[in-house]
Amino acid sequence: MNNLILEVNDVAVAFGGVKAVNGATMSVEVGSVTSVIGPNGAGKTTLFNLISGATKPDSGTILFQGFEIQKLLPHKIAGRGIVRTFQGAKVIKRLSVIDNLMLGAQNNPGDNLINFFNPRARNAFEKQARERAMALLKQVGIERFANDYAGILSGGQRKLLDLARALMAEPVMLLLDEPFAGVNPTLVEKLLEVLHDLRTEHHLTFLLVEHDLETVMNISDRVVVMAEGRVIADGLPNSIYENQAVVDAYLGTRKLKS
Template identity: 45%
Template sequence: MSANAGLDPVAPLEPPVPTQKPIKTTGLHVGDAEPGCRKVDPILVVDKVRRSFGGLTAVDVDHLEVPRGAITALIGPNGAGKTTLFNLLTGFDKPNDGKWMFDGRSLAGMPAYRVARMGQIRTFQLTKALGLLSVMDNMLLGAKGQTGENMFRALLPFLWRTQEEANRAKALDLLTRFKLDTKKDDYAASLSGGQRKLLEMARALMSDPTLVMLDEPMAGVNPALTQSLLDHILNLKSQGMTVLFVEHDMHMVRHIADWVIVMAEGKVVAEGDPHEVMKNPAVIDAYLGQHHDEDIGQDPGAETEHVSAIKELLDDER
């Protein structure tokens, strides 16, 4: 599945870039930029996390640290285990073994809703807008610690009305920033694919998260909206949040990521600064190497997709 917006026939030849010049955060790691290297200030530390489905080991990460206050991209070819790792880290799936810490607290065995309450909020590859709820209700659902979410207190509106009004004001502010304020009373189902991505991101921000995990935020979004999404992701960083995102669009990764983690076949094969990591032979191998043993004629489509992705990157570098 290619999420490369550049392949869109109506897309401009120039790749979409954020309107603001991203300020890259550097000096994130300690020692050499190698797989599993230590970070100066890690927010998420993963140790020996393994998940297999029958005989297939989808994720087998020995050690991984995600730097705080930076934008980290998780890339890799299809089937590399990126989304599975996301699901494991957010409690949506359970690993066979291993442990991982968020902000110094262990998350192993913790259900998804408690992970979210700790400030680690995720979005989904296939957008999960709550269709038959209004855009505003979608937003309000994101707020944490609501008194009225208890069934018995729900019966007494005076207990939660003030809090509700405050949440509503905050939601309206966020919706205005994401240019969805005119849609606030519409069903979320009436939004376009890109607007749903924006809504999902805005909804995640309602809980003031510390770590925002975006699973393919650009998939299926038209180039015009891509630009605004890029700006929003950069804003998250400038507001002090940490971002970890899975992405296929290499232009986007290069433009906004401070750090790149490359996965292949369930393992972390490379890490580093986005400009350096692309030159890493392990990365080129990860993208091109999966068909080394096969006759090139067998699956030309898949091959050329990765070749063009890498070529694009190398072209960009020049």
């Protein structure tokens, strides 16, 4: 066993004629923060969909803790500990904040036919899940909204809720798709603080897609650069700036824009 928690080997998937991911290879070390960057359309979100099982690869393998997962259904992959948040922070607006979290609870005995007829097991589970949900809301700093509709939350607060929802499933590795996009600076600070605690206290591993390069450089142990469905560079944050292929494919166009 090595210290790689995730290994993506030569993975490809095409939609119609579009090769969204076209032979991508990358890995993530246990306990690290690894960021995937790259221009729009590079295949970053598709890579996340492949890792979480929402999309099946046409070829290649994905290993999590040494096991091949590329053929598993999404809930089986989540059960192994890979949990994701969404680019648009998926919350159900007409449900209370705490009930949004209750949906993220796993192994609900209510889903199991035998336990379905055992109200005691169900109630005990409910109570435990609710306590856990409140603790997580507190951890991300939105417990005061627990009984409000999720629809009243700001964009940044929804991201915090989406993060808490992901934590309900007790992840080993979190996939965060643009966690800082559209979040005001105060909430970015909060989010960074929560991520830091999760890492140091709960030893979670993070894989994230993020556009804000300054944040990426600050928080990442490794940076993976994608362009046109491939991984074109992979290394320490500072090494990325010195990579000519990266400057050409990504940083160059970014600099021209600003």
